[in-house]
Amino acid sequence: xxxxxxxxxxxxxxxxxxxxxxxxxxxxxxxxxxxxxxxxxxxxxxxxxxxxxxxxxxxxxxxxxxxxxxxxxxxxxxxxxxxxxxxxxxxxxxxxxxxxxxxxxxxxxxxxxxxxxxxxxxxxxxxxxxxxxxxxxxxxxxxxxxxxxxxxxxxxxxxxxxxxxxxxxxxxxxxxxxxxxxxxxxxxxxxxxxxxxxxxxxxxxxxxxxxxxxxxxxxxxxxxxxxxxxxxxxxxxxxxxxxxxxxxxxxxxxxxxxxxxxxxxxxxxxxxxxxxxxxxxxxxxxxxxxxxxxxxxxxxxxxxxxxxxxxxxxxxxxxxxxxxxxxxxxxxxxxxxxxxxxxxxxxxxxxxxxxxxxxxxxxxxxxxxxxxxxxxxxxxxxxxxxxxxxxxxxxxxxxxxxxxxxxxxxxxxxxxxxxxxxxxxxxxxxxxxxx
Numbered sequence: 553x554x555x556x557x558x559x560x561x562x563x564x565x566x567x568x569x570x571x572x573x574x575x576x577x578x579x580x581x582x583x584x585x586x587x588x589x590x591x592x593x594x595x596x597x598x599x600x601x602x603x604x605x606x607x608x609x610x611x612x613x614x615x616x617x618x619x620x621x622x623x624x625x626x627x628x629x630x631x632x633x634x635x636x637x638x639x640x641x642x643x644x645x646x647x648x649x650x651x652x653x654x655x656x657x658x659x660x661x662x663x664x665x666x667x668x669x670x671x672x673x674x675x676x677x678x679x680x681x682x683x684x685x686x687x688x689x690x691x692x693x694x695x696x697x698x699x700x701x702x703x704x705x706x707x708x709x710x711x712x713x714x715x716x717x718x719x720x721x722x723x724x725x726x727x728x729x730x731x732x733x734x735x736x737x738x739x740x741x742x743x744x745x746x747x748x749x750x751x752x753x754x755x756x757x758x759x760x761x762x763x764x765x766x767x768x769x770x771x772x773x774x775x776x777x778x779x780x781x782x783x784x785x786x787x788x789x790x791x792x793x794x795x796x797x798x799x800x801x802x803x804x805x806x807x808x809x810x811x812x813x814x815x816x817x818x819x820x821x822x823x824x825x826x827x828x829x830x831x832x833x834x835x836x837x838x839x840x841x842x843x844x845x846x847x848x849x850x851x852x853x854x855x856x857x858x859x860x861x862x863x864x865x866x867x868x869x870x871x872x873x874x875x876x877x878x879x880x881x882x883x884x885x886x887x888x889x890x891x892x893x894x895x896x897x898x899x900x901x902x903x904x905x906x907x908x909x910x911x912x913x914x915x916x917x918x919x920x921x922x923x924x925x926x927x928x929x930x931x932x933x934x935x936x937x938x939x940x941x942x943x944x945x946x947x948x949x950x951x952x953x954x955x956x957x958x959x960x961x962x963x964x965x966x967x968x969x970x971x972x973x974x975x976x977x978x979x980x981x982x983x984x985x986x987x
Contacts, residue, residue: 553841553855554812554824556834557864559877567873568880573930574792574821574862581775589746589779596752597759603743608682608711612718612738614755615747617725619734625725633688636920637727640692643922648700648941661961663954672702673944675760677748677784678733679767682711682740685818686721687768689919693926693939694767695731701944707762708733709748711740741769742776749784766939768793768926787943788936791929794823794862795914796883796903798874798896799837801830803889807910809840811887814915816857817850823862825881827874834865875899882933885914902934959985 559567592599597615605611626634657667678694681687691708698706708728710720719725720738728736737759739747751761765777766787774789795815799808812824828834841858845851857863868874871890878886882902889910890896897908904927905917917923926939962981969978981987 553845554838554858555864556867558867559873560867560869562873564873564876565880567877571877571881572823572825572862572864572866574823574860578771578775578778578789578791581771582779585742585772585775586779588742589749589776592743592746592752593750596747596750597754600739600743600747600752603741604712604739607741607743608714610712610714610718612712615737615739615759616754616756617719617736617738621719622725622729622734622736625722626729628722629726629730633723634726634730637688637692637730640689640920641696641731643920644692644696644924645700647922648697651941652700653942653945661957663957664961665952667950667952669948669950670945671948672704673698673763673785673946674703675705675707675762676703676764676766676944677745677762678706678708679744679748679765679769679773680708680710680724681767681769681773682713682721682724683770683819686723688721688723688727689925690767691724691727691731691733693924695728695733697924697939697941698766698944699731701941703944705735705760705762706733707735707737707748707759709737709739709744711744712738742772745769745773745776745780749780764944766926766943787926787939788928788932789930790884790926792821792823792862793818793885794825794883794929795885795887796825796827796878796881797887797889798827798871798878799833799887799889800828800871800891801833802891803833804910805833805836805840806844807913808887808889809837809844811913811915812837812841812858812863813844813848813854814913815885816854816863817848818857820853820856821860821862822857823860824858825864825866825883827866827868827877827881829868829870829874831867834867838865871896878903879934882928882931884927884929884933885917887912887914904928904933904938955984959987962987 655669680690712718748762764785768790774791777786879902884904886903887907888897893909918925924939928936962985965981966978
């Protein structure tokens with residue numbers, strides 16, 4: 553069901569090339585989505601609707617979801633689901649509010665100040681995938697940090713569903729209504745990203761272009777975000793989900809197996825990786841997988857993911873090598889289930905999110921931990937961060953100098969301008985100071 557990969561004989565730092573990875577060809581996907589995105593730019597609404605009909609199998613009556621459909625979805629929302637969403641929203645809002653930075657004013661000299669002003673993005677586009685599951689939690693994860701940041705205009709796009717007559721899934725619409733998001737579009741895939749980035753004239757009004765697009769998606773969504781970067785800011789190219797677990801003999805094999813299965817449930821391309829120094833524990837987890845997978849609702853999808861080249865049980869010499877392998881892998885989600893989990897977790901520098909101890913599963917972070925589940929994948933956690941309130945703000949320097957303050961530093965400006973052979977830069981100071 554899942555292969556073993558033995559790295560115990562590898563030299564320090566020599567395992568990176570052998571780590572399990574999905575063979576995702578974003579460049580090939582880019583060649584597919586680039587003309588599609590350009591077509592949406594040129595033909596607007598009609599192109600978005602045509603691609604939706606081709607890829608999603610349904611053509612919605614309009615791109616904009618009517619307000620009454622949002623209200624009706626919230627009214628019909630299951631009470632337990634609503635309560636769970638409210639807890640998820642409250643916990644994520646609390647962490648976002650704690651992370652929101654304040655402006656800083658620095659007096660660099662008498663009469664000379666530099667202020668770092670925190671400015672919210674004016675308009676953002678949130679993408680919520682449909683695909684194999686209605687990811688209602690992604691509405692929360694995208695919208696809450698944008699709202700806490702103070703974004704004034706939020707548009708959300710999510711695929712139309714044949715089952716619901718071209719409308720998005722009603723649970724997704726209910727979450728939008730619960731959060732007060734009124735501008736919702738029935739569009740998915742690369743065409744939705746292009747629509748948000750370029751804007752268009754649509755039936756019933758204009759879709760204004762956004763400054764930033766956030767949210768996870770499939771390889772074509774990731775490729776569209778890469779193609780449109782520059783036209784619009786993006787959070788990251790988040791692709792198929794992945795989990796890595798560092799575990800030793802003190803861990804519960806049934807817990808670890810359940811966690812590997814939980815992420816494999818997302819997608820046949822999802823990656824599930826166990827890193828352990830114990831052959832007996834590896835065997836126990838493999839046995840648990842054999843027991844738990846057949847009874848899972850989506851067992852075929854899960855089995856495909858676990859059997860793929862992107863998944864493996866990785867044997868290492870000790871926990872020191874386990875940490876090295878985990879840092880080289882840079883997992884989207886990393887669990888640490890060891891005797892001293894906090895100490896091991898403290899040595900991790902590359903991961904989208906770290907879940908410490910046997911009672912902190914990734915599923916908790918997917919829904920109600922207070923953390924964000926929109927995270928970097930495919931090794932990008934070595935240089936990228938998960939979605940947070942900081943993604944929705946920018947820093948602006950506000951510089952204020954008095955005449956005397958300029959006179960005191962003006963000679964240095966002139967000297968540096970001459971050193972760069974840009975004398976007019978210096979002249980812009982000298983004309984004010986008379987020097």
